[in-house]
Amino acid sequence: MRWLALCAFLLVSPALAQAPAPAPAQALAKLPEVEPEGFQASVQPERVVLGEPFVYELVLTHPSEQRYELALPPDLGDFEVLSQSRTPPRAGTEPAVTTFQLKMSAFNLGMLTLPGVPFLVSTPEGPKRFVAPGRTIEVGSTLPDDAQSQGADLHDIQPPTEVAIRSWTLLWALLGVLAAALMAVVAWRLFQKYRNRPKAVVQPLQPLDVRTRKALDALMSENLPSEGKVKDFYFRLSEIIRGYLGERYGFDALECTSSELMAKLRRMNPPGLPEDGLMRFVSESDLVKYARAESSPEKCSESLSFGYELLAKTWPPPPPPEAAPVSHVSGPRVS
Structure with a gap:
């Protein structure tokens, strides 16, 4: 098998080496001519129809x-x-026969002449040329024979014609205008509603002692100890008292532990502060809140009373009204 492949390569390689690239028409026209030993040309199908493909076959013997x-x-x-x-000749045959098939189509009616087909020929003497002579064929119409008598005929291509196409551009533009108008009306009404709405009356913040006393009164009116909610009661009361002390003396008493709270107040040494009573309240409330200690309604009432006492002892009384200046009226001197 290897010897056969080598022999085939040696036979084919000279032909490949002599096969030149396709030459331009001007260069091809300058080459010497050569005639094949035989030439045949045929057209299939024999009746060529306008625009439909047909096969132009050329058979050369050389x-x-x-x-x-x-x-x-x-x-x-x-x-x-x-x-x-291109169908190449069979190897080892003499003379060789090469067949070319051109699939073509015609775009005119009547008796037309196929143009001459040029060939580039590689010979041992060098490149040459051969031009196959053209042949005349009849190109018929795709219409039947009686088409003209029936009023049908081929017409040339019509020039571009304007065709009316349905367009929704105007409708979309009108819808866009209506949508914009509707949005404008809605925006105007919202603006009027916002402008005419009653303005909220901002109440001034009440004094700290008034807010603290109201919080103590609200806690007393809920009467949580009688409902068994002693822990909730001490949480609420501790929050009221710590909030009052923090705002009264300027520190965050709600975030302080019990020891931190008492240490800060001792360093401030505020006048009137019942330190012993505050220490007892803080201890009792921590036991109830975190140690789940029991407390009687009487103890809860005493703790609530301590809240009122703390407010009374630490909140300064209002300053006395200033006395009106006495005007001295001078009368006539009696001598």
Whole structure:
């Protein structure tokens, strides 16, 4: 098998080496001419119809040392080449037969002449050329024979014509205008509603002692100890007292532990502060809140009373009203 492949390569390689690239039309026209030993041309189908493809077959008989290649020009007049194929000669045959098939179509009616087909021929003497003579064919219409008598005929391509196309542009533009108008009306009404709404009356913040006393009164009116909610009662009362002390003396008493709270107040040493009573309240409330200690309604009432006492002892009384200045009226001196 290896010897057969080597022999085939040695036979084919000279032909490949002599096969030149397709030459331009001007260079091809300067080459010497050569005639094949035989040439045949045929058209299939025999009746060529306008615009439909047909096959133009060219069969060349030539010496085996020659090689024929198509060199078609770009413009073939009334014809167009759709595809082309080449059937090479059988190896070892003498003379060689090369077949070319051109799939073409015609774009004109009547008796038309196929253009001459140029070939580039590789010979032992060098490149040469051969031009296959053209042949005349009849190109018929795709219409039946009685089409003209029936009023049907081929017409040339019509020029571009304006065609009315349904467009929704105007409708969309009107919808956009209506939507914009509706949004404007809604925005205007919202603006009027916002402008005419009653303004909220901002109440001034009440004094600390008034707010603290109201919080103690509200806690007393809920009467949580009688409902068994002793822990909730001490949480609420501790929050009221710590909030009052923090705002009264300027520190965050709600975030302080019990020891931190008492340490800060001792350093401040505020006048009137019942330190012992505050220490007892803080201890009792911590036991109830965190140690789940029990406390009687009487103890809860005493703790609430301590809240009122703390407020009374630490909140300064209002300053006395200033006395009106006495005007001295001078009367007539009696002598």
